[in-house]
Amino acid sequence: MNEASVCAPATAREAVPCVREFAESDRVRWDAFVAQCPEATFFHRSGWRDVIERAFGHRTVFLLAERRGRVTGVLPLAQIKSALFGNSLISLPFCVYGGVAAEDSESADVLLDAATARAEALGVGHLECRNLRSRRPDWASSDLYVTFRKRLEAEVDANMLAIPRKQRAMVRKGMKAGLVSTVDTDIDQFFALYADNVHRHGTPALPKRYFSILQECFGADVEVLTASTAQGKPLSTVLSFRFRDEILPYYAGDAPIAREYAANDFKYWEVMRRACERGIRVFDYGRSKRGTGPFDFKKNWGFLPQPLAYEYRLVRADSVPQNNPLNPKYRAFIALWKRLPLGVANRLGPLIVRSLG
Numbered sequence: 001m002n003e004a005s006v007c008a009p010a011t012a013r014e015a016v017p018c019v020r021e022f023a024e025s026d027r028v029r030w031d032a033f034v035a036q037c038p039e040a041t042f043f044h045r046s047g048w049r050d051v052i053e054r055a056f057g058h059r060t061v062f063l064l065a066e067r068r069g070r071v072t073g074v075l076p077l078a079q080i081k082s083a084l085f086g087n088s089l090i091s092l093p094f095c096v097y098g099g100v101a102a103e104d105s106e107s108a109d110v111l112l113d114a115a116t117a118r119a120e121a122l123g124v125g126h127l128e129c130r131n132l133r134s135r136r137p138d139w140a141s142s143d144l145y146v147t148f149r150k151r152l153e154a155e156v157d158a159n160m161l162a163i164p165r166k167q168r169a170m171v172r173k174g175m176k177a178g179l180v181s182t183v184d185t186d187i188d189q190f191f192a193l194y195a196d197n198v199h200r201h202g203t204p205a206l207p208k209r210y211f212s213i214l215q216e217c218f219g220a221d222v223e224v225l226t227a228s229t230a231q232g233k234p235l236s237t238v239l240s241f242r243f244r245d246e247i248l249p250y251y252a253g254d255a256p257i258a259r260e261y262a263a264n265d266f267k268y269w270e271v272m273r274r275a276c277e278r279g280i281r282v283f284d285y286g287r288s289k290r291g292t293g294p295f296d297f298k299k300n301w302g303f304l305p306q307p308l309a310y311e312y313r314l315v316r317a318d319s320v321p322q323n324n325p326l327n328p329k330y331r332a333f334i335a336l337w338k339r340l341p342l343g344v345a346n347r348l349g350p351l352i353v354r355s356l357g
Helices: 024-036 047-056 105-122 156-162 165-176 188-200 208-221 263-277 293-300 328-339 342-353
Strands: 018-021 059-067 070-082 086-091 126-131 140-142 145-151 180-184 222-228 234-243 246-254 282-289 305-307 309-314
Touching: 018 105, 024 059, 024 070, 047 059, 047 070, 047 208, 059 105, 070 105, 086 105, 105 126, 105 309, 145 293, 156 165, 156 263, 165 263, 180 188, 180 263, 188 208, 188 222, 188 234, 188 246, 188 342, 208 222, 208 234, 222 263, 234 263, 246 263, 263 282, 282 293, 293 305
Parallel strands: 086 126, 246 282
Antiparallel strands: 018 059, 059 070, 070 086, 126 309, 140 309, 145 282, 145 305, 180 222, 222 234, 234 246
16 A cells, blocks of 8 residues: 555545645645634644755655545644654644644544554654644543643733733833834844753754744744844844734743843733734643743733643554653753853754754
């Protein structure tokens, strides 16, 4: 059987979808389906295939389900093969959401079956689906991550009042300090703040080229906002994704002195305010690990944690991978990374982080 195509027997083809691998000629149809499918997210867009291949050189396996020539489901996957972190097939690396987006259970099932077959053929340790909801309860799972999503009020002032009092005071502190927000046309200022920030936390930075490719592939749906002093000194920055009526602040960074100005709070408020004024109705604060500072920060904004159903089909692995900074075995590495000169860390970081996903 052709690995790129898994179809039902002839007698059942009218009822059961056919699964095949994405072809360039499918791009418009794929994205049109993602745009209207309630289960789809920004991370199901076909542009991620280009981003992952160009920025990291990973093999992608984007699967498409069709019934009578009409798209009924999609499953974007990429393989990460690393001597340090193992061999895996993930939907989708560098993305917080993934897994199947389908209009019916039959399409979802055949896509997951096809993904399992591909994972076995590639000899990976595990197949990982970063679902918003559980698809395969019989698979291994992890409850480490949650997401924070909230509907915005129609009026700007109503959104300000919806922020709990203590956090609202921090936003107003930034305003009183005279902070201003601007939308950047390039990623230079963003990357300088982002790379310095992650280095201080002991983790490798993604390559600058990755962020440029994001802008190339998704255009105006990738937006960088920077909060600066009245004198123009950049303090805090965030790169957001826009999808349908949603805004997703995704990558962020700030200077060490940002805390003095409450620039981080001001920055996220400005993203929210601008989104509200554009008619965007969902603010997605993204995923966080339970028991961490970012988790508490988002709760303090009045957002409720929603569990993410990350599910794993163990192929050659015998347990769910723990490739995250909370794993005790990485403590020494994190401490060492913080001591590296920033220039050295920025050169070495992309070699490591490409294998983490």
